[in-house]
Amino acid sequence: MPELPDVEANAIELRAHALDREIARVALHDPQRLRGSNPADLEAALTGYAFEAVARHGKMLFVKVSCGWHLVVHFGMTGHLTRLDDGAREPAHCRLHLLFRDGGGLAFTDQRRLGWVELTDDPAHYLRSQDLGPDVLALEAETFARRIGGKRGQLKTALMDQSVVAGLGNVWADEVLFQTGLRPDVKAHEQKPEVLRTLHATIRKVLPVAAEHGADLARLPASFLTPQRGQEHPTCPNCGHALETPKIAGRTAYLCPVCQASR
Numbered sequence: 440m441p442e443l444p445d446v447e448a449n450a451i452e453l454r455a456h457a458l459d460r461e462i463a464r465v466a467l468h469d470p471q472r473l474r475g476s477n478p479a480d481l482e483a484a485l486t487g488y489a490f491e492a493v494a495r496h497g498k499m500l501f502v503k504v505s506c507g508w509h510l511v512v513h514f515g516m517t518g519h520l521t522r523l524d525d526g527a528r529e530p531a532h533c534r535l536h537l538l539f540r541d542g543g544g545l546a547f548t549d550q551r552r553l554g555w556v557e558l559t560d561d562p563a564h565y566l567r568s569q570d571l572g573p574d575v576l577a578l579e580a581e582t583f584a585r586r587i588g589g590k591r592g593q594l595k596t597a598l599m600d601q602s603v604v605a606g607l608g609n610v611w612a613d614e615v616l617f618q619t620g621l622r623p624d625v626k627a628h629e630q631k632p633e634v635l636r637t638l639h640a641t642i643r644k645v646l647p648v649a650a651e652h653g654a655d656l657a658r659l660p661a662s663f664l665t666p667q668r669g670q671e672h673p674t675c676p677n678c679g680h681a682l683e684t685p686k687i688a689g690r691t692a693y694l695c696p697v698c699q700a701s702r
Contacts, residue, residue, distance in 0.1 A: 441514040443575065443606035444649035446498050449512075449520045451650065453493045453502065453545075456522045461489050461540040469534040472549065475557040484508045484558055485537065494562070496574050497605025501562045508558050511565065512547065515554030521546045575606040575642055583642075584635035587627050594630065595623030596688045607642075609690045610665060611649065615642045617664040622699045623692045624685065668693055 441449075465482045467473060473481055484504060492503040500512040512520070521530055525542030535547040535556060547556065559565040572586065586604060590597035597603055598612040607615070616623050619641045621634070630638075649665075652658040656666045664682075667673035673682040675695035682693050 440498075440516050440608055440610075441518060442498060442608040442611045442654075443495075444611060444646050444654040446495055446500060446514060447646070447650035448653045449514075450493045450495050450500055452522060453490070453500075453520060457539075457545050458490050458492070462486055462537050463540040464538040466536040466538070467534075468536065469552065472534040472547070472552065472555045473557065474555050475559075481556075481558065485510070496562075496566055497571055497601060498608070501559075501565075508560055509562050509565075511557045511559055511562075513555050513557075515549060515551065517551045518547065518549040518554030521548055570602050571605045572601060572603045573605065575604040576646060578604065578639070580636040580639045581632075583639040584632045587635055587638075588630060588632065590627040592627060593623065593687060594621060594625050594627045595692060597627040599688065599690075606646070609692075610668065611646065613668075613693045614649075614663060614665050615645050617693075617695065617699060618645050618662075620699055623687050623694055664693060664695075 462485045465485050467478045467481060470478055484506060488505045490502050491505050494501045498514060502510040502512065504510060512518070523544040523546055527543070529536055530546055530548050532548045532550040533546045534549050534552070536544055538544040573582070575583070578586070583604065587594070587597050590600070590603060595612050595616060598607045599609065613623065615638065619638045621638065649659065659666055662676055664676060667676065667682060673684070673693060674680065675682055675698055677698050678695065680695055680697045683696050684691050684693055686692070
């Protein structure tokens with residue numbers, strides 16, 4: 440599932456290649472991937488206009504359109520935005536294709552069809568309606584420590600709770616906990632504020648690096664745990680010890696029993 444680094448990588452791509460380009464045509468191939476309005480409304484909101492800015496909150500994007508609307512992109516499990524060169528064929532599983540007046544386009548692909556797009560004229564109101572916590576990268580250390588430390592469940596579960604902080608999921612919660620030396624199954628409310636502030640600093644360091652590398656496993660630094668996911672015999676990139684893979688909140692966690700001592 441796309442998490443903050445994956446979504447931010449999409450935002451970086453949009454800012455570099457999709458702003459200030461007039462949209463000539465809107466091809467919605469899967470109307471069920473549009474929520475809150477009908478295809479005609481989407482076409483009217485985009486055709487003849489251009490994207491002006493891209494903002495991210497947690498795992499979703501808000502793309503500002505020059506007419507005043509914002510296109511909200513939810514990536515679901517397999518959603519992705521792909522830049523298309525002029526004359527390029529549509530990629531597989533293309534649900535929405537925007538063609539630019541100057542050539543090329545933008546495709547929203549989603550193999551599992553769990554993502555969607557919708558329109559809003561008020562992103563702040565929209566976010567309030569979604570019961571989302573603050574974006575994890577926008578929080579100050581003290582606020583982060585207070586919100587996470589106020590949860591009585593396991594630390595990883597608190598990090599993945601989008602109503603507490605928005606942006607982290609199963610994969611990148613494991614990574615930031617590994618980089619901080621914390622086990623995912625310790626109790627959130629038992630962590631000292633200074634430990635949570637250290638975790639906050641790690642999040643601010645690790646997630647932007649992952650986004651800059653496109654959240655691509657092959658491009659991540661060798662010190663990262665994430666490329667070990669799915670390996671037959673995953674090992675710690677730090678000490679070489681075999682990783683443990685317990686179930687936490689119904690999801691498979693990856694941790695090093697040597698480097699992540701319980702605190």
